Amino acid sequence: MIKKSDLIKVSIDTLGSETSISNIIKGLNTSFLRNDNYFFRLFGSQEQLNHELKKFSALKNNVEIIHCDEVIEMNDKPSEVIKSKKNSSMFRSIKSILETDSQAILSCGNTGALMALSLLNLKTLSSIKRPAIASIWPNINGESIVLDLGANIKSDSQFLIDNAILGTSLASTLLKIKNPTVGLLNVGREESKGNEVLQKTSQELSELDTKGLINYFGFIEGSDISNGVTNVVITDGFTGNIALKTAEGTARMIQTFLKNSLKSSLISKLGAFFATFALSSLKEKLDPRVHNCGIFVGLNAPVIKCHGASDHVGIAYAADLLYILIKGNVNDKIKNNIEKKDSDYI
Amino acid sequence: MIKKSDLIKVSIDTLGSETSISNIIKGLNTSFLRNDNYFFRLFGSQEQLNHELKKFSALKNNVEIIHCDEVIEMNDKPSEVIKSKKNSSMFRSIKSILETDSQAILSCGNTGALMALSLLNLKTLSSIKRPAIASIWPNINGESIVLDLGANIKSDSQFLIDNAILGTSLASTLLKIKNPTVGLLNVGREESKGNEVLQKTSQELSELDTKGLINYFGFIEGSDISNGVTNVVITDGFTGNIALKTAEGTARMIQTFLKNSLKSSLISKLGAFFATFALSSLKEKLDPRVHNCGIFVGLNAPVIKCHGASDHVGIAYAADLLYILIKGNVNDKIKNNIEKKDSDYI
Known part of the structure; x- marks a missing residue:
């Protein structure tokens, strides 16, 4: 039996891009079937997400839905959303790294906003x-x-x-x-x-x-x-x-x-x-x-930004990458090497 | 009958690249046949050039050969050749713009040296x-x-x-x-x-x-x-x-x-x-x-640098471009526009 702690948990921002929720769920399901013990925390419309999940019964038991209806739009300015859109799916998916056991984030939304919010909340790793x-x-x-x-x-x-x-x-x-x-x-x-x-x-x-x-x-x-x-x-x-x-x-x-x-x-x-x-x-x-x-x-958790118009193949690929990054402890490797570099400089 | 002054005259540096003299002459011949009243001043080995020109009787009557045996090599440093290789085919083809009625230069040689020598000798156009x-x-x-x-x-x-x-x-x-x-x-x-x-x-x-x-x-x-x-x-x-x-x-x-x-x-x-x-x-x-x-x-004469490994097709294309640049009085256009810009700034 799988212990809860063995799960690889990733937060998914499902709003704010051209990509449909149907595409996102289909892509996540593909990656879920390819990778053992994968779990998704989905930020977005509860109704739409539940509707799409009906098609994928195994996946349905391995997700948690956090309802959000505030959206960071593609043309929102990063400097503004930092203050104003604290209940958006993007903001809350990033915050979930600090507040839950999510280990990484996937979003198809506004790149500038995703970078600004990630940097502000997750902070950089080690001396980076x-x-x-x-x-x-x-x-x-x-x-x-x-x-x-x-x-x-x-x-x-x-x-x-x-x-x-x-x-x-x-x-x-x-x-x-x-x-x-x-x-x-x-x-x-x-x-x-x-x-x-x-x-x-x-x-x-x-x-x-x-x-x-x-x-x-x-x-x-x-x-x-x-x-x-x-x-x-x-x-x-x-x-x-x-x-x-x-x-x-x-x-x-x-x-x-x-x-x-x-x-x-x-x-x-x-x-x-x-x-x-x-x-x-x-x-x-x-x-x-x-x-x-x-x-x-270089942040305290891996974040992947998919293309705003990604289809299910792109989403599945991105989810696979996050799985490999977490499984491979990429951030431990980075931290270790950055610290080695810093200690050599002293 | 064509007056001498109607000729479009271009200086060709034939040494210092991987390209064979055979390729250069074949390419020039193609361009010569495509463009009226084209004339080439060839800088390089008199013996080799004469040998290659035997194949192209019409072209042969529309070239002048200036024998040079000093070569600027691909790995020569531009700062050094400026002083040391004054009898090279590249240096002399550039100088011919000042000393003869040549209107432009074509070379397959060392790019850095060609730029340094062109800048030094031809100088920039107008206030460029x-x-x-x-x-x-x-x-x-x-x-x-x-x-x-x-x-x-x-x-x-x-x-x-x-x-x-x-x-x-x-x-x-x-x-x-x-x-x-x-x-x-x-x-x-x-x-x-x-x-x-x-x-x-x-x-x-x-x-x-x-x-x-x-x-x-x-x-x-x-x-x-x-x-x-x-x-x-x-x-x-x-x-x-x-x-x-x-x-x-x-x-x-x-x-x-x-x-x-x-x-x-x-x-x-x-x-x-x-x-x-x-x-x-x-x-x-x-x-x-x-x-x-x-x-x-942006120089006082157009210069074209062909790829060091150009074949005859590349050479012919480059010679065609020079012909169009001269025929189209590109430098007059540039000078005119730069001066308009400068007068507007005052």
Whole structure:
């Protein structure tokens, strides 16, 4: 028999996005069936949630519903909701980490508000000054962890170094890579490249490498991300956000070109028919539904922000990630490494 | 009969890259046949050039060879070659702008050296402080001009504003777009996004828009580049370089996935066979050979840096671009607009 304490409990903010509650529950059910002893604390409309849960009897016995009808909307300003929307599903799901035995949060809502409320309530882990947003990127050899993708647009050496430790812990937990390599994004691989902040950061990362705290590769350039040159890519939130969105846009453009080309003539259509399987495997590799999760890392509990228009596949994937992060004690790993780094500095 | 003065004369640096002289001459010949009254001043090995020119009798009568045997190598430091390699093909081709009637330069050599030598010898146009590197990007609707791609990694308001004017002149000349729209790359489209430099730049660009000097769209984000939201995208050289290389890497990764997928089974292979035409049109749209040209803009003569491993198709495309830039009097347009901007500021 499962003891209550063996459950992995996650709080789910079910309001404030384009995603339907039906999608959210369907996605959670998929993840629930894939992962043992998973339990969800659902924040949202009791009536709607109960209605959707009717379809999934096993899941229904492994959730708790906390009724909320206040919603943080996509265009609400983070600085305002902090004060005004204390009964919203987002605010209460974050608060549940402090008030209940929930261990992590999943939301499809307003990114800025989610970050502001998480930072304010959960606080950063250990000596980390600012959390980062990380994501799993496809590359030619598999996947890599890229961070920061927009939490902090200012380039700052301490933030980049913390990101190296955060990214290393994420790569070892999520991608099961032992001693993952870390690359610092720059305009070229040569040691002389980049501005003062990058130069200083690279030196400090080399020292942390010597001490065995990270496995530092050195500078990498934009094309090295999809070439899978390192397992972890670190950068400031401005550059990371531009890189992420440029890559997403490029992938979408190519897929559109491909689709249109394959429709362009009868013979192409015939080709497209036969190539369907191959093309669907390509689509799966690049599926934005599974790569669009923003992992807020460096806080006292893992938070995942799903894309606002996620379908059930995206939700299931995000719930799987949270399960792995909790099971793999990612925050203990981070804390341990940050403290090792700090003690070495003294 | 063609008067000598009607000729479009361009200086070609034929040494210092992976590209063979055979590729360069073949590419120039293609462009020569496509464009009336084109003339090339070739800097490099007289013996090799004469040997290659034997194959192209019409071209042979429309070139001048300036023998050089000193080469600026790919790993030479720009700060050193400025002093030491005054007889190199690169140095002499740049100098020819001042000493002969050559109007522009094409090189496949060391980018840093080409920029340093061009800046030193050609100087910037009008009140422009620093030249930029621009490129033509494919997008869902056609093409756009993106700059800077790495000439200046520091973010600076004046540089970004100059880039708006440079990009506008390039888009109207190369893409034949009347009143091209200009977007400033940021982490989101909302007015509040970005750092102080971007905020200030956006305000000044709005003023230039009101005065009719540019057609300012506002902030755009990474995915807007390939969505073709604006005809011109301006950014600092650090961000632009990361965006360019990330996009190139993503495109290459997808094409590799696609190729591997189509080889994965007999039925996929059959599909690939029928889809060949469609896939080749995709390949053409994304052909890095035609999108890998760096256009140095803001100098007293146009300079194009081809990829170091360009084949004849890339060379021909670059020579075509230079022809259009000269024919379209791009530098007069730039000068005119920069002076209008400066007089408005007073």
